[in-house]
Amino acid sequence: MSPIRSQGTALITGASSGIGAVYAERLAARGFDLLLVARDEARLQTAAKVLSDKYQVQVEVLKADLTLKDDLLQVEQRLREDSSISLLLNNAGVAANGPLAGADLDQMERMIQLNVVALTRLAGAAATSFSAAERGAIINIASVVALIPERFNATYSATKAYVLSLTQSLQGELKGCGVQVQAVLPGITRTEIWERSGLDATTIPPEMVMEVGEMVDASLSGFDQGELITLPSLPDAADWQALVAARLALGPNLSRSSAAARYK
Numbered sequence: 001m002s003p004i005r006s007q008g009t010a011l012i013t014g015a016s017s018g019i020g021a022v023y024a025e026r027l028a029a030r031g032f033d034l035l036l037v038a039r040d041e042a043r044l045q046t047a048a049k050v051l052s053d054k055y056q057v058q059v060e061v062l063k064a065d066l067t068l069k070d071d072l073l074q075v076e077q078r079l080r081e082d083s084s085i086s087l088l089l090n091n092a093g094v095a096a097n098g099p100l101a102g103a104d105l106d107q108m109e110r111m112i113q114l115n116v117v118a119l120t121r122l123a124g125a126a127a128t129s130f131s132a133a134e135r136g137a138i139i140n141i142a143s144v145v146a147l148i149p150e151r152f153n154a155t156y157s158a159t160k161a162y163v164l165s166l167t168q169s170l171q172g173e174l175k176g177c178g179v180q181v182q183a184v185l186p187g188i189t190r191t192e193i194w195e196r197s198g199l200d201a202t203t204i205p206p207e208m209v210m211e212v213g214e215m216v217d218a219s220l221s222g223f224d225q226g227e228l229i230t231l232p233s234l235p236d237a238a239d240w241q242a243l244v245a246a247r248l249a250l251g252p253n254l255s256r257s258s259a260a261a262r263y264k
């Protein structure tokens with residue numbers, strides 16, 4: 001199959017498995033050339049061969065551990081210098097299990113490094129390049145745990161709340177610059193992330209688990225519809241809009257010259 005026309009290059013972090021690997025396939029099918037980033041180079045090379053053969057697109061592999069500054073700067077540099085890149089999928093991420101008390105804090109720090117620091121630096125580099133070119137798209141993979149932090153590991157949930165917040169602000173900053181911004185908030189999706197973070201996915205009720213292909217297709221549908229926030233599972237989009245409206249309604253009262261009566 002040959003693509004209809006070139007869409008530029010999609011830089012995908014965490015492209016070696018799960019959500020990132022499926023996005024790679026779907027974006028290649030849409031005619032994007034690919035720049036695949038992750039640590040497992042052999043896996044990326046295998047995917048590159050399959051996708052370039054099947055979709056007749058250029059696929060390059062860039063091995064990087066995004067928790068390491070030098071590797072991260074190398075990817076950032078590509079975003080700054082390679083004008084063919086028209087889409088950044090900030091997807092690489094890890095989860096964790098258990099309470100913060102007693103947690104391996106070095107592991108928590110590495111998670112923040114990947115889920116927050118790397119994502120921010122890459123989004124910043126892409127925002128700079130794409131806004132100068134007046135085109136491009138930044139997709140950040142958050143999670144529904146951004147909305148229900150009481151239900152999951154504290155640090156992981158906080159990293160995903162950060163991704164949601166960053167994306168909402170970024171969209172405002174890039175308004176009128178020709179750059180599309182989206183945060184995707186998947187629910188539980190069947191990928192390797194569960195075993196990697198020491199969670200037993202077999203204990204999760206099957207009606208709560210989405211297959212990764214369906215999740216990515218829904219997210220791309222949200223992207224095509226120009227959504228800022230995509231919640232693939234949520235049946236009624238009005239529920240999300242109501243939450244946004246309630247939050248914004250707090251606005252006029254969040255910063256005032258005197259304390260509320262109940263504190264006096």
Ligand code: NAP
Binds near residue numbers: 015144191
């Ligand atoms: P996954 O299958 O474990 O994929 C994670 C990807 O991130 C892999 O390609 C992995 O590749 C890469 N990665 C991990 N550590 C890295 C590092 N230090 N440097 C560079 N790449 C690294 O999990 P997934 O479910 O597809 O997760 C993708 C994103 O979706 C994550 O941000 C996750 O938080 C989010 N998400 C997942 C779910 C879910 O239920 N699955 C739900 C909500 C949100 P290498 O090991 O080759 O480096």
